[in-house]
Amino acid sequence: MTALPRPPAPSRRNLLRAGLAGAGLMTLAACRSAVEHSRSAAADVDGAGSPRKGGVLSVAAAIDITPSLLFAQSANVLVQRLVFNTLTRYDDRLQPQPELATSWQVAPDGLSVTLKLREDVLFHSGRRFTADDVVFAVRNLQNPARSAQLRSTAATVTDFRKNGDFELTLVLAHPVSNLFDLFEFMIIPDAATIEEAVAGTRLIGTGPFTLTERKPGSSLSFARNERYWNPGRPYLDGVEIRVIPQAESLLSSLRTGQTHLSYNVRGKDAALLRDDPKFHVKQYDTGSGAYYIGVDVTAEHVSDKRVRQAIAWAIDRDRLVQQALGGYGSVSSVPWPKSSPAYTEVGATHYRHDPERARALLREAGAENITLPFAHATEPGPTAIAQILQYDLKQVGIETVLQPADSPTMQKQLISQTMPALWSLSHGFAQLHPATLAVSAYPFNEAKNSSHFSSPAYTDIVQRAWNRSDSDSPETKALYQQITDLLLDEEFVIDLAIAGLVEVTGSRARGVTLNKFGYLNLDDAYLTA
C-alpha cells in the first residue's frame, strides 16, 4: 500500500501571516464599535414611565461659543440657560413667568420695580443666590465691555434698594417698556468667577447643568446640577455640545444618531428631514433674525427714499424664502415676526414683488440704470441671498457690484459706519417688545446706525415707545404702528424675510424649549428609550 504524500508543512512565514491575521480578527471582534459607543451615552436611561431620567443629550452646533460674548446674544445661546438662570421667562403671549424672581411689582409711575427672589437657589460653587447677585448682574450688563445688546435698558437702572437678601427694588431713570425683555435676556452670573467666565475657563451659575469640560472648537460637556432648585429637574444626566462646522457633517451626525438635536441644519436639509419619521422638525416663529438690505442714506442715488422704496418693490421675497431659506421663514417688509405686538399682516405684506412699480419710482427719481456697490458675507447662505437680490435688482435697472467680505469685516464696517451703498445682513431683537429693536439693534438704533439715518420724528416715536411702563396699552400699540409706518416709508433698512429658527430633533429627544432670545432650556428635556 502506497502511503499518501504528507501535505507540505506550513512555512514559518505562512504561520506568522496566519497568526497575525487571526490576532487582527480577534482584536476586531473584541473591539467596541465607535458608532455604538457614540450612541450609548444616550441609551443609559432608566425608569419605565415617561419622561425618563438619565442619558446624555448630544447637541450638534455649527460654531463654538465665544466666551467674551457670554452676556450678549451670540453663539452662546446654547449654554446660557444650561449653566445660568434668568429672573423671569416669557410665555408664548409674552407674559413674564417666574424663574429666579418669584414675583414682581412695577411702581404705578413706572420708575421702579420690586422683585421677590427665590430663597432656595445655590450657585454651582455652593454659594447661596441673593439680591446682591441681581445687583451684580445688572451692573455687569451696564459695563460696555460686556457688549450686551440690552445695555441701554440695563443702564436705566440707577439705584438698587435691598430689603433683606431676597427682595430688591430697581430704581429706574425713566419708565421702560422692555424691562422684562431685560429680565429674559440677563443671565445671573457668579461675581467671584466672572473673569474666568468671559475667558471661557470656568462657568459658574445656578442653572440645571454644570460645565465639566470644554475643548475649544470641539465640544462642551455638562453634568446634571444635583442641587438644582427646580425639584426633580433636570431629567438628563448630562449634555454634550459637539461643534461640527461642516453642514454636511452636521447633518450626517444627526442621521447616524451621534447627535440628537441641532439648530444649525440648513433650510434645504431640514426640508429633506421633514418627512423622515426619525426626525422632528420644528420652526420657531419668534425668528432667529430677519434678513434685510441695509442702505447708506448718504450714498449717491439711494439718498432718495423713492429709490429705496423701489428696491423694496423690486425684491421677490417669496423666491428668497423658498430658495435661500429652504422655505423656513416668512416674507416680510417689516422687522417684526408674527409673535411681536407690532406685527400686522398689512405691514408685513406692504412691499410685494412689483418690478413695474419699482421701475416707475426709479424713473420718477431720475435713477434709471444705476450701479451700486453691494456688500455681503462670504458664507454660502448670505452669498445665495446676495445673488438672488442682485438678479432682482438687475430686472429693474439697478446693477450691483457684489463685495463679499467675511463676517468680522462686515461687522467692522457695520459698527464703523463704513458700509457701501447697499449691504445684506440679518438682525435680531424684533421678537420682543418693539422698543428693544430701536434701542438695541444697531441697524435700527435711533441715535446712531450704519445707514447714517437720523430723523427727529423717528427719535421721538422710539423714545416715547420706550419710555413708558405699559407695553400693551392701545397708546403703546399706536406708537408701535407709527414706528412701523416710518420704517416702511423711510426704508433705510429694507426688510426681506423673517428667518425661522429651525430645530431638528431625533425621534428620542423630547421636552426641548427655547426662550425668546433662543437660549436652550433643557430643564424638562429627556430621552426616550
Added chain:
Amino acid sequence: MRTFLLKRLPSALLVLLLASFAVFLILRLIPGDPATSLAGPDASPETVAAIRSQLGLDQPLFSQYAGWLGRLLSGDIGPSYAIGGQVADLIGDGLGATTQLTLGALLLVVLIALPLAVVGATTRSRPVAAVVQAVTTGVLAVPPFVTGVLLVLVFAVSLGLLPAGGHESLLREPDLAVQYLAMPAVCLALPSAAVLARYLKDGIERALAEDYVRTATALGVSRRRIVWRHALPNALPSAITVLGLQVGQLIAGAVLVERIFAWPGLGQLIEQGVIRRDYPVVQDLLLLVVAVYVTVQLLTDLAYTWLDPRIRWE
C-alpha cells in the same frame, strides 16, 4: 552630522524670523480685527475702541510685533483673545489630535503608495498598469472635501460602520480611536499617497533599467529580490524627499479634513482663530507650522544622506 546641522541651522532660524514677520503682517492686513470680533454684534464704536486699547491693538505695529516675539522667547505666549483659555493649552490639545491624524495619514500614505508603486513599476499586464495609473490620477483629481463627504455617506450614514465624526485619544481608548481616525486619515492620505506612488514608481522603473539589475537577472537572482532588495532601496531617497514635502501638504490638508470630520486639531483651531481674528492663536500656530515644516525638511535631508551614503553630511 554636527557640521551639517550647524550649517543648516542659521538658514532655518532666518526662515522662522521671516515667517514670523510675514505672519504678523498678513494678519494685520486682513480687514476686521479682534476688537470688533470680541465686541460682538450691535457693539458701539466706543466699546470697540475700549477693547482695542485693552488688547494693545492701538500700539504701533512694531511695538506689537516686538511684544509678541518677546513673549514667544520668554515661553509665556499668553491668553487667546476670543476662543478662550491659554494659547499654549489650546495648541497643546490641538497638537495631540493633529499629530494623531497626520501620523495616521502618513502611515497610510506609505502603505498605499508602496504597493501601488511596486505593482505599477513591475507589472507586465497592461490592464493592471492602467488601473494603477487610473487610481493615482483619480485620487489626485478628487479633492479631499468630496472624498470626505463620500466616505461619510457610505461608511457612516449608509453602512453605519464608522462614526461620522469626532475624536478619541489613541492613548485613552485605542480601539475607539482607530475607528474615529479611519476616515479622516484615509481622506487626508489619498492625494499624498497618489503623489508618492507616482514618484516611487518612476524611481523603481529607473532603477530596474540599470545595468546592475541586468547583471543580477543574468546571475539568476529572483525578480522579487531584485525589486525589493535592490531597486526599491535605490528609489527611496527621492521618494523620501517627496514624502517630506507631503508632510507639509498633510498639515495643510488637515485644516479641511478636520472641519469635515469635526476633528479637534490644529486645523480647526487655525480656522476658528482666523474667523475670530484671534491674533495670538493664529500667529503662534502658523509659526509652529512653519517650525514643524522646517524641522521636517532638516530631518528629510538627514534621512536622505542616511539612505544614500554617497551623499556626505558636509
